[in-house]
Amino acid sequence: MDASDSSEDVRARWSAGLREAAAHAYAAGHGAEPPAPQRTRWRLDARTAVTAAAVIAILAAVGWWGLRGEPAAPLVASPSPSASASAAAPAMLIVHVSGAVRSAGLVELAAGSRVADAIELAGGLRRRADESSVNLARPVTDGEHIVVGRVNRSGEPVAAGEPGPVDLNNADETALQALPGVGEVLAARIVADREAHGPFAAIEDLERVSGVGPAIIEAIADLATT
Known part of the structure; x- marks a missing residue:
């Protein structure tokens, strides 16, 4: 008999001795022989298995959603009411109006106004104003000089060099x-x-x-x- 067989024989006798000692101790304490050992078997019916699978799937989905993370939305600062009001307020223009108007001089009007608006603020055209000398529909620009020409009694335009009425x-x-x-x-x-x-x-x-x-x-x- 080799050394490996001798070792296995010793372990077998040792295990048998332990089982026998445990049986005697159980009999002494309970007054009866210990019950024969039985294998425990896990059995799941089909309904329980399906429910367990569904719960596991839900937990996995929740875990994945929580770990993926959402990018933080960029913060957009909303303009204050005062800033909005100042941005919406139209810029004012200063225009010089002279020539055949009733109140020649500087007039102040909103951006986007036209030559006709500037002339109206200057009192309007005089009786012998030459409307063809200016484009009444043209938008005005800040700082410009609008000169309205005039016509003589015959309706002919008066030269710019001639003295005004x-x-x-x-x-x-x-x-x-x-x-x-x-x-x-x-x-x-x-x-x-x-x-x-x-x-x-x-x-x-x-x-x-x-x-x-x-x-x-x-x-x-x-x-x-x-």
């Missing part, structure tokens, strides 16, 4: 004396009349002033305006 409703006594037939005394009467009775609607209304007749009206027809 004297405004009977705004000219002072010195400016009125530049008109033919109007001296210092008559100029003072014209100023006093318009202050007492209001502006002249037409050049012909100048006849209401003492000393002004048809001859003077004819002489200043192309040199004066209202």
Whole structure:
């Protein structure tokens, strides 16, 4: 007998001795022989197996969803009400309007306005304004100069180099004396009349002033305006 057979024989006798000692101890404590050992078998019916599989699948899906992680949404700062209001507010433009308008000078208007809007703020066109000298539909730009031309009594455009008409409703006594037939005394009467009775609607209304007749009206027809 070799050494390996001798070792197995010793282990077998040792195991048998332990089982026998355990049996005697059980009999002494319980007054009966120990029951024969039985194999334990796990059995699952079909319904239990399907339910277990479903639970395992759900747990796996939840675990995967939690581990995948969602990218953080970028933070977008919403503009404050004051910033929105200032952004929506239109920029204002400053435009110089001169020529055949009633109140030449600087006017302020909103961005996107047109030449017609600027002329309206300047009091509108005079009676002999040449509308063809400007494009009333053109959008204006900040800082520009709009010059409205005029026409003479015959309806012909007046050259830009020629002196403009004297405004009977705004000219002072010195400016009125530049008109033919109007001296210092008559100029003072014209100023006093318009202050007492209001502006002249037409050049012909100048006849209401003492000393002004048809001859003077004819002489200043192309040199004066209202």
